[in-house]
Amino acid sequence: MKKIGLFLVALLLVAGGAAAQPAGGEVRNVIYLIGDGMGLAHVSLLKIENGYAPTAFDRAQGVALISTYSANNRVTDSAAAGTALATGAKTSNGTLGLDAEGRPLRSMVARATEQGRPTGLVATCYLQHATPGAFYAHVPSRGDLKAITRDMLASRVDVLLGGGRKWLEKECAEGDSYLDAFARRGYRVAATLDEAEAAAATPLLGALAEEHLPQAPSRGDYLPRAAATAMRLLDADAQRTGKGFVLMVEGSQIDMAAHANDTEWLLAEMCDFERTVAAAMDFADTHPGTLVVVTADHETGGLTMPSGDKDFTRSESGIDYRYGTSSHTGTLLPVYLYGAGADAIRGVMDNTELAQRIMALLGLE
Numbered sequence: 087m088k089k090i091g092l093f094l095v096a097l098l099l100v101a102g103g104a105a106a107q108p109a110g111g112e113v114r115n116v117i118y119l120i121g122d123g124m125g126l127a128h129v130s131l132l133k134i135e136n137g138y139a140p141t142a143f144d145r146a147q148g149v150a151l152i153s154t155y156s157a158n159n160r161v162t163d164s165a166a167a168g169t170a171l172a173t174g175a176k177t178s179n180g181t182l183g184l185d186a187e188g189r190p191l192r193s194m195v196a197r198a199t200e201q202g203r204p205t206g207l208v209a210t211c212y213l214q215h216a217t218p219g220a221f222y223a224h225v226p227s228r229g230d231l232k233a234i235t236r237d238m239l240a241s242r243v244d245v246l247l248g249g250g251r252k253w254l255e256k257e258c259a260e261g262d263s264y265l266d267a268f269a270r271r272g273y274r275v276a277a278t279l280d281e282a283e284a285a286a287a288t289p290l291l292g293a294l295a296e297e298h299l300p301q302a303p304s305r306g307d308y309l310p311r312a313a314a315t316a317m318r319l320l321d322a323d324a325q326r327t328g329k330g331f332v333l334m335v336e337g338s339q340i341d342m343a344a345h346a347n348d349t350e351w352l353l354a355e356m357c358d359f360e361r362t363v364a365a366a367m368d369f370a371d372t373h374p375g376t377l378v379v380v381t382a383d384h385e386t387g388g389l390t391m392p393s394g395d396k397d398f399t400r401s402e403s404g405i406d407y408r409y410g411t412s413s414h415t416g417t418l419l420p421v422y423l424y425g426a427g428a429d430a431i432r433g434v435m436d437n438t439e440l441a442q443r444i445m446a447l448l449g450l451e
């Protein structure tokens with residue numbers, strides 16, 4: 087685990103900065119951070135390997151727990167869980183944006199767009215992947231990437247930053263590529279993060295990788311930078327329109343590292359996600375009316391951290407990181423809340439109720 091310590095030195099920010107905003111008050115903006123596959127043990131891993139020093143998770147002004155079962159399985163996949171977190175309704179595993187009977191569901195991003203609110207999606211995976219797709223797509227199969235890309239074009243989301251360029255380069259119904267179709271609709275189409283950061287206004291599509299972005303730490307500070315770009319652009323739109331924004335940011339590859347049972351990679355992804363959470367909380371400190379919600383779609387890996395020795399009379403027995411599976415589990419997940427409205431979400435609830443409460447705070451019922 088020596089390399090893990092190097093990741094922490096390079097990647098982990100200590101919480102600080104401006105004074106925290108009150109946990110009450112009217113909610114104007116929501117920054118919804120989803121650590122794909124992130125359970126409490128993953129947060130504990132970060133805490134332990136940081137020597138128990140404060141992380142952004144410790145800044146939370148409220149904590150809750152959510153259940154994650156889908157409409158047809160006690161262990162959810164990302165499509166059903168993402169749909170629940172996006173729409174407040176259950177669906178079957180593998181389904182995006184449709185209920186268990188196949189009827190379309192309206193996500194909080196779609197509802198915000200209908201109200202003229204600025205909206206954004208940021209991910210380290212391809213933008214057609216399950217979690218980002220749950221906020222705009224309506225397909226029976228999460229594998230139907232052509233249909234998901236078509237729905238993304240129709241979504242009118244103001245800021246889209248992630249991978250998936252190989253599907254956006256394919257021909258659409260208008261006779262040329264989806265990238266061309268986005269450009270015709272006024273989007274600045276960026277191929278690199280530097281190009282995206284140079285954008286002065288929305289709409290913006292950053293197709294920044296053929297499929298997924300590189301894994302941490304090799305992708306550098308992409309996620310906090312991309313999230314900061316989205317917050318800047320959406321805030322400018324919110325100031326202009328007088329309507330607050332909705333932004334979803336996914337730490338997509340926490341799940342991939344946990345599927346691989348790769349602790350070093352997992353910690354690097356958690357460090358990256360923690361820095362992004364810190365950036366969102368810092369934004370809330372300087373933008374009253376912003377609610378930061380940090381949670382996950384499911385837990386991956388069944389991570390545990392037993393003592394290295396059963397003799398607890400020893401001063402230090404070491405600690406092991408062990409995995410129970412290379413798949414998902416059905417455990418409850420933590421929710422961390424910060425900023426305006428943080429005191430309005432408490433207790434043990436379903437993932438659908440979490441989404442419903444967020445939408446109620448924003449007036450998106």
